[in-house]
Amino acid sequence: MQEGQTFHCMFDCGPSAIAQMLWLIPAVPIFASGIIAVLKQPRRKTASTLAIGSLSFSLLLALIAFGHVLSGWTNGQAVRETVNFTWLQFGANNVDLGWVLDPLSAIMLVMVTFVGLLIFIYSTGYMAHDENYTRFFCFLSLFAGAMLGVIIANSILLLFMCWELVGLTSYLLIGFWYLKPSAAAAAKKAFLTTRVGDVFFLLGIVWLFSQTGTLLFYNNGAGSIEANVLTALLSQHAAFGLTAAGAIGLLIFAGAAGKSGQFPLHVWLPDAMEGPTPVSALIHAATMVAAGVYLIARVYPLMQAGALTGGTTAALTVVTWVGAFTAVFAALIAVAQNDIKRILAYSTVSQLGYMMAGLGMGGVAVGMFHLITHAFFKALLFMGAGSVIHGCHEEQDIRRMGGLKSDMLVTFLTYTIGMLALCGFPLFFSGFWSKDGILEAAQHFSVSKVPFYMLVFGALLTAFYMTRQMSYVFFGVNRGAKNAHESPRAMTVPLTILAFFAVVLGLIGTPAWPWFRGFLEGHSVNFAWSGFAEPGLPTLMTASSVVVLLGIVLGLRLYGNNTPRPDESDVLERALPVPWKWLHNRLYMDELYGITVIAFYGWWAQVADWFDRHVWGGAVTAVAWAFGLWAQLNRFLDTNVVDGSFDKSCEELSTGGGLLSRMQSGRVQTYLRLLALAVIALAAILIWSSRA
Amino acid sequence: MSVVFYLIAGLSVAGALAAVLLKNTVHCALAVTVAFAGLALMFLELDAQFAGFAQILIYIGAVAILVVFAILLTRGSDTPTDTVFSKKPIVGLVTAAGIFAIFGWAILHSAQFLPHQTATPSVTVMDIGNALMGRYVLPLEIVALLLTAALIGAVIVAMHEKAGAK
Amino acid sequence: MNPLTGYLLVAALLFAIGLAGALTRRNAILVLIGIELMLNAANLNLIAFWRYGPHPEALTGMMFAIFSIAVAAAEAAVGLGLVISIHRHTHTTDLDEMNRMKG
Numbered sequence: 001m002q003e004g005q006t007f008h009c010m011f012d013c014g015p016s017a018i019a020q021m022l023w024l025i026p027a028v029p030i031f032a033s034g035i036i037a038v039l040k041q042p043r044r045k046t047a048s049t050l051a052i053g054s055l056s057f058s059l060l061l062a063l064i065a066f067g068h069v070l071s072g073w074t075n076g077q078a079v080r081e082t083v084n085f086t087w088l089q090f091g092a093n094n095v096d097l098g099w100v101l102d103p104l105s106a107i108m109l110v111m112v113t114f115v116g117l118l119i120f121i122y123s124t125g126y127m128a129h130d131e132n133y134t135r136f137f138c139f140l141s142l143f144a145g146a147m148l149g150v151i152i153a154n155s156i157l158l159l160f161m162c163w164e165l166v167g168l169t170s171y172l173l174i175g176f177w178y179l180k181p182s183a184a185a186a187a188k189k190a191f192l193t194t195r196v197g198d199v200f201f202l203l204g205i206v207w208l209f210s211q212t213g214t215l216l217f218y219n220n221g222a223g224s225i226e227a228n229v230l231t232a233l234l235s236q237h238a239a240f241g242l243t244a245a246g247a248i249g250l251l252i253f254a255g256a257a258g259k260s261g262q263f264p265l266h267v268w269l270p271d272a273m274e275g276p277t278p279v280s281a282l283i284h285a286a287t288m289v290a291a292g293v294y295l296i297a298r299v300y301p302l303m304q305a306g307a308l309t310g311g312t313t314a315a316l317t318v319v320t321w322v323g324a325f326t327a328v329f330a331a332l333i334a335v336a337q338n339d340i341k342r343i344l345a346y347s348t349v350s351q352l353g354y355m356m357a358g359l360g361m362g363g364v365a366v367g368m369f370h371l372i373t374h375a376f377f378k379a380l381l382f383m384g385a386g387s388v389i390h391g392c393h394e395e396q397d398i399r400r401m402g403g404l405k406s407d408m409l410v411t412f413l414t415y416t417i418g419m420l421a422l423c424g425f426p427l428f429f430s431g432f433w434s435k436d437g438i439l440e441a442a443q444h445f446s447v448s449k450v451p452f453y454m455l456v457f458g459a460l461l462t463a464f465y466m467t468r469q470m471s472y473v474f475f476g477v478n479r480g481a482k483n484a485h486e487s488p489r490a491m492t493v494p495l496t497i498l499a500f501f502a503v504v505l506g507l508i509g510t511p512a513w514p515w516f517r518g519f520l521e522g523h524s525v526n527f528a529w530s531g532f533a534e535p536g537l538p539t540l541m542t543a544s545s546v547v548v549l550l551g552i553v554l555g556l557r558l559y560g561n562n563t564p565r566p567d568e569s570d571v572l573e574r575a576l577p578v579p580w581k582w583l584h585n586r587l588y589m590d591e592l593y594g595i596t597v598i599a600f601y602g603w604w605a606q607v608a609d610w611f612d613r614h615v616w617g618g619a620v621t622a623v624a625w626a627f628g629l630w631a632q633l634n635r636f637l638d639t640n641v642v643d644g645s646f647d648k649s650c651e652e653l654s655t656g657g658g659l660l661s662r663m664q665s666g667r668v669q670t671y672l673r674l675l676a677l678a679v680i681a682l683a684a685i686l687i688w689s690s691r692a
Numbered sequence: 693m694s695v696v697f698y699l700i701a702g703l704s705v706a707g708a709l710a711a712v713l714l715k716n717t718v719h720c721a722l723a724v725t726v727a728f729a730g731l732a733l734m735f736l737e738l739d740a741q742f743a744g745f746a747q748i749l750i751y752i753g754a755v756a757i758l759v760v761f762a763i764l765l766t767r768g769s770d771t772p773t774d775t776v777f778s779k780k781p782i783v784g785l786v787t788a789a790g791i792f793a794i795f796g797w798a799i800l801h802s803a804q805f806l807p808h809q810t811a812t813p814s815v816t817v818m819d820i821g822n823a824l825m826g827r828y829v830l831p832l833e834i835v836a837l838l839l840t841a842a843l844i845g846a847v848i849v850a851m852h853e854k855a856g857a858k
Numbered sequence: 859m860n861p862l863t864g865y866l867l868v869a870a871l872l873f874a875i876g877l878a879g880a881l882t883r884r885n886a887i888l889v890l891i892g893i894e895l896m897l898n899a900a901n902l903n904l905i906a907f908w909r910y911g912p913h914p915e916a917l918t919g920m921m922f923a924i925f926s927i928a929v930a931a932a933e934a935a936v937g938l939g940l941v942i943s944i945h946r947h948t949h950t951t952d953l954d955e956m957n958r959m960k961g
Binding site: 728731739754763765778785787795808835841842846847 | 860866879882884891894898905906910912917927933935945946951
Binding site: 669673679680684 | 778787788791794795
């Protein structure tokens, strides 16, 4: 099956029924969120029922969609059905929206709805004592709908819209306990940092649209990542020796880096642990952060365009390096953290680096497989951590925990499974197979072998810090203040289910039966033990196993059952104080940003304020002053000219009256004289008029 | 025009002039009496005997006496040193002259339009009596009323004010 | 010359003289004398026109003159009464000093 070929329909062309109903998958949770938003706070049962019900419905539809794609795949036909429609038209251009149903989106749909549903159920137990229960489910539902929208989007604009919505709900959920200043600050930080990435993403979208003239990914050969269009993009050159395709790919990767917490935009993810644990599990482990990886997977043809067989493009190389660097960087920091969720957060950053590296070196299947397995075991770990926090009465510092393996047995067992999956413990755990897939691709990376060594070192560190964490939390004696208790069934049952999948999922990606790759790439697979016999593969598997075991042993040796008390310092801290300090302070990334970006912004804000105050404010003051002057002038005119003239005329009138009154001399003879004169005058007039 | 006319006219005019020009007010009153007499003669000349005698009776017999009484009653305030004419008598003279000029001009210019029937009218007192009681009875009564009012009015005006009404 | 004209001229002359006296003399009584002269002149005018007018038997002129004489007499009486009254208050008959109505 070649890239770009669409569904060959024989009888009834056009998208199938499920493909046409695909929009319901994100729409129903969003609609449920809207209804929950207008519910009153005490209606908790209604809110959670609506949320869980809507997501269950979405899960059902996702399963149907997956089944449809699966049946198509087993029949040897690659399924890629799109439903597109025009939203706006301006001039000769159309703004199109649409959704796509293909293996990639089908598998992501199932994963997101399933893990999401489990976390929703978990939340009913975890948030049971919170008074903002209803609001929580409203936001959770909105998030679920938005994430599902990102997955099915066939139009890059629709993807961006849902992407932003996902960012918004992440902000709302991180800052759920908004009255806590640290939570509000963390939410703001998350939003702003991902915003930086989103700006580049938007630039990439605009560039892509302007060059290709379409927003759709797949549109019967005319989509922006389909072959014909890509060749046109490849012929254009941008700066730094990149083609247009490569440059756009890098811009889109910048957006993905923001959302998926790659260096240097990773700073928000650890702080995002201020949100409730279900939020951390859903958003910052399984789904939202995976959206970045999914985006790269979705536009992979663009990233890969121009690569010669066996080679790679500049864009993908950048992705690989950033991913590998992030993997090691975050793992190092995780070693020196003391908050149970922060260790897991840095672990997430590190694993996302692995996914990016996997995408860069090995292609969509490799990266996506790790994404799927990671979603399950990371969600499991976060939920387990939540269970621990709940059991330790809201304690989050690992130095104040300990000895919980007997008090919280189910949590301990499921957590162990999750931890081993994360470390990539050989053979029985999904993480092993997915991580090995990445390592194998790294081994064959044509550009350099350095990412491979970095990733191996990262695996060692992963095993080490997870062992450290488990030692602190579950082994040894209880250093906490109170006694711990196991969590309720609503919380432990999802844990168990996820643990099951953490183990079982590995089976779909083994070299013996690479079903996952085959499904995504549209070719059939057979089960064959000979898959293990590929050159270099057994060595690699052994090597990675050794590394993992080494890490675990090291951890147990250093920590094991004798983890230090809260007032004592860590073993490593005593051994290597300076590196410890650096790692504990997160390699001072936040401080660096503080003195550069934020300081610059503060300075710029001050400049703008000065400008506003003095230039604009001065202009306004000048206008006001001019008005005042005008008013004064008017008053002057009014008093002196108008009033003055009026007064003058009154005076003259008075004087005239005075003059006239002199006619009243009071002397009779004067009056008589006047009478006589009047008679003369009258007579004269009469005579003259009669003579005329 | 006959000589008689000129004589009588001259008498009247002379009396009037004297009345206006003399310093002593009693002399003025006497002079105006002469003028009244002259006019009465003119009325007789004009065959208006009744008017003439009425003139003599009323004007000379009553009005002139009255004027003399008034002059005598208000004596003591005229100081002979002051001039008898008011301020700027020229204005009055000029005005009077103007009046005479206008009237004279009008009379002379309309001489041809004036009626001149020369038959002597025969008017008896009985005719006058009949006219007064017949045609002119209303004016007669009104004049009677007027005279009564004037009489009472004059008395009141000239009466000494009572002590309480001050 | 028409005899009527002569009489009219005389009347006009008497009128003018009377007016001159009324306008120029200081004493209030002399002003009244002037007014009497003017009235007399008017009477002369009336009688003259009666005599030489078309219908002297209608006695219009004569009647008019008689009534005029009557009214003049009444008016002289009242006027002089006023003058006496004023003299009693202000002890003067000088018209120049009687200007309390001055505006």
